[in-house]
Amino acid sequence: MDFSEYKIGVVGLGYVGLPLAVAFGEKVETFGFDINSDRVAQLRKGVDLTNEVNFLELKAASRLRFTCESEDLAKCNVYIITVPTPIDEFKRPDLSPLVAASKMIGKLLSPGDIVVYESTVYPGATEEECIPILEKESRLSINVDFYCGYSPERINPGDKERRLKNIVKVTSGSNYESSLVIDEMYKSIIAAGTFRAASIRVAEAAKVIENTQRDINIALINELAVLFDLLNIDTSDVLAAANTKWNFLDFRPGLVGGHCIGVDPYYLTHKAQSVGHHPEVVLAGRRINDSMGKFVANKIVDLMIKKGVQVSNSRILVMGFSFKENCPDIRNTRVIDIVREFEDKDAVVDIFDPYIDHEEAKIEYGVCPVKVLNSNAYDAIVVCVAHDEFRKIDINDIRGLGRANHVLFDIKNILPQGQVDGRL
Numbered sequence: 001m002d003f004s005e006y007k008i009g010v011v012g013l014g015y016v017g018l019p020l021a022v023a024f025g026e027k028v029e030t031f032g033f034d035i036n037s038d039r040v041a042q043l044r045k046g047v048d049l050t051n052e053v054n055f056l057e058l059k060a061a062s063r064l065r066f067t068c069e070s071e072d073l074a075k076c077n078v079y080i081i082t083v084p085t086p087i088d089e090f091k092r093p094d095l096s097p098l099v100a101a102s103k104m105i106g107k108l109l110s111p112g113d114i115v116v117y118e119s120t121v122y123p124g125a126t127e128e129e130c131i132p133i134l135e136k137e138s139r140l141s142i143n144v145d146f147y148c149g150y151s152p153e154r155i156n157p158g159d160k161e162r163r164l165k166n167i168v169k170v171t172s173g174s175n176y177e178s179s180l181v182i183d184e185m186y187k188s189i190i191a192a193g194t195f196r197a198a199s200i201r202v203a204e205a206a207k208v209i210e211n212t213q214r215d216i217n218i219a220l221i222n223e224l225a226v227l228f229d230l231l232n233i234d235t236s237d238v239l240a241a242a243n244t245k246w247n248f249l250d251f252r253p254g255l256v257g258g259h260c261i262g263v264d265p266y267y268l269t270h271k272a273q274s275v276g277h278h279p280e281v282v283l284a285g286r287r288i289n290d291s292m293g294k295f296v297a298n299k300i301v302d303l304m305i306k307k308g309v310q311v312s313n314s315r316i317l318v319m320g321f322s323f324k325e326n327c328p329d330i331r332n333t334r335v336i337d338i339v340r341e342f343e344d345k346d347a348v349v350d351i352f353d354p355y356i357d358h359e360e361a362k363i364e365y366g367v368c369p370v371k372v373l374n375s376n377a378y379d380a381i382v383v384c385v386a387h388d389e390f391r392k393i394d395i396n397d398i399r400g401l402g403r404a405n406h407v408l409f410d411i412k413n414i415l416p417q418g419q420v421d422g423r424l
Contacts (some may be wrong), residue, residue: 001189004028011101013039013066015050015329016118017082018154019164022053023189027379031073032066039140040068049357051328052157070104078185079105082118082153084259086332087346091266091286093122095129109146116149116182120264122271123205126150131174147178151186152207157258158327169194172203194308210281211264217251218261219285222292225424229299235412235424253424254411255296255384256289257334258323277325293337296424299409300380300409301345301423307405309379311400312346317378317401320385321353321361321369325412335384336365349377355391376401386412395419 006028010021013034021032034040042048043066046055058064066074073079075303082095098119105115115134117126119331140146153173156162169190173179183196197203225235242248256262261373265282301311323333335351342349351361351369358369381402383390391414397409398415408415410423417423 003185006078006185007031007076008078008080009033009073009105010080010082011105012082012084012097012119013043013072014082015157016155017080018043018048018050018053019155020080020082020118022057022061023164025061027075027188028063030061030064032064033070033073034066034068037068045415049328050157052155070108073105074108076108077110078115079108079113079115080118080151081105081115084331085121085263085267086259087263087266093267093270095121095125098125098130099133101371102133103137106134107142109134109138109140111140111145113146114149114178114182115146116151118151118153120152120207120260120267121204122208122267123201124271125267126200126204127174131331143175143178147181148174149182149202150203151182152203152210154210157329158324165189165191168192170197170203170206170336171195172197172200174200179282180341181394208264208268210283211261212268214251215256215261215265215289216281216285217249218254219288221251222256223288224251234417236417252413253292254405255323255334255337257291257332257333258329260300262323262332262334263288291339293334294309294341295407296382296411297338297341297345299422300382300407303407303409304380307407307421309405309407311342314347314379315377316342316347316349317373317381318351319353319381319383319390319398320387321351321367322356322385322387326355326388327359328354330361330364336367338382339365339367339383347379350397352387353387355387372400375400376403378406380407380409383408383410383412383414386414390414 008024008030010017011033013032021030046058081100081101081424085098086094088094129147149172154167169186171183171194173182179196183194186194228235241321243250265286269279269282304311318339321333321335322328322330339349350368352373353369361367361369378401395415407421410420415421
């Protein structure tokens with residue numbers, strides 16, 4: 001099939017799906033589908049609340065149509081599924097969005113169609129979980145009537161330099177022929193080029209270890225930060241010295257959340273345990289990173305006590321609530337761990353973040369962020385996220401928000417060294 005004959009349906013219009021739909025929509029007829037009707041209505045007006053795609057980019061995708069009606073996808077011959085793959089309360093993979101999307105697309109499949117998954121999963125999930133659903137719903141056979149592929153997403157929310165088109169895209173297919181077709185399809189929109197993986201499982205594994213590796217590296221630095229705190233050594237000073245060696249990896253301590261680094265390792269460990277392997281290093285890294293919110297809160301409490309500030313009934317300002325800088329995404333934000341620790345100690349916590357949706361924060365976490373900050377109001381101020389807006393604020397203005405003996409703690413090291421009471 002010639003590329004001009006493709007009619008592409010992108011299922012899921014979040015950080016991954018929307019840029020993909022826009023890129024294809026510049027070239028061929030494309031339908032962007034999402035179950036959230038409000039999201040679809042906003043996009044039709046040229047508004048992307050994730051800030052990943054601007055109005056002009058949406059307008060340039062002249063062949064893209066947004067819909068929340070699955071029937072509109074029936075005319076497509078290529079389906080790309082980019083739905084979330086979260087974990088449940090027991091840190092087990094939650095494939096329900098992926099299953100629901102597969103059932104929907106399975107009912108629409110026609111002979112010759114291609115289905116590509118981009119959602120992060122464990123190695124084997126596409127072939128073991130998704131393809132059987134497609135076959136059952138369509139009554140068609142893989143590699144006989146339709147074809148499948150996996151191309152892991154590499155979107156970095158909030159990053160305006162590394163974007164979809166200039167990041168190398170890994171591709172794969174359910175057989176050799178389909179892998180070539182899928183690879184050529186992505187090459188048409190990816191300026192940085194593609195890498196055709198040996199199989200779907202290889203592509204799945206490559207994706208999940210990208211974030212697992214980063215998680216473990218940050219966990220090492222987090223554990224060292226805890227150790228250096230006990231030794232009364234500034235972690236930033238240590239890292240500055242170590243970074244003079246040419247092959248030292250410059251990872252920084254901090255909170256590890258979001259829908260990738262804080263989640264993907266659990267997909268890998270789930271698969272490992274299902275085949276009888278206990279992944280000690282991966283799980284140890286997760287435990288360390290998941291404990292950092294409590295460590296930070298307790299460190300701030302110690303500083304407050306040293307200044308004679310009573311923690312019970314104190315007022316705490318948390319600056320930043322999204323899982324990373326310059327991004328409105330609050331999914332799996334670990335800032336909530338700090339908030340909960342202070343609430344358990346009967347402190348009153350104000351959350352301030354100009355990037356996030358306040359209603360979403362209320363629904364997801366039961367918190368009500370503030371829009372206005374008052375001077376001389378806080379016993380402790382915690383800079384949790386390195387938003388550009390926070391970097392621009394003079395430290396004296398931040399100090400002005402605190403009471404006489406307040407504590408200023410900088411998790412992200414964006415304030416001048418020596419002018420804060422504590423940092424990681």
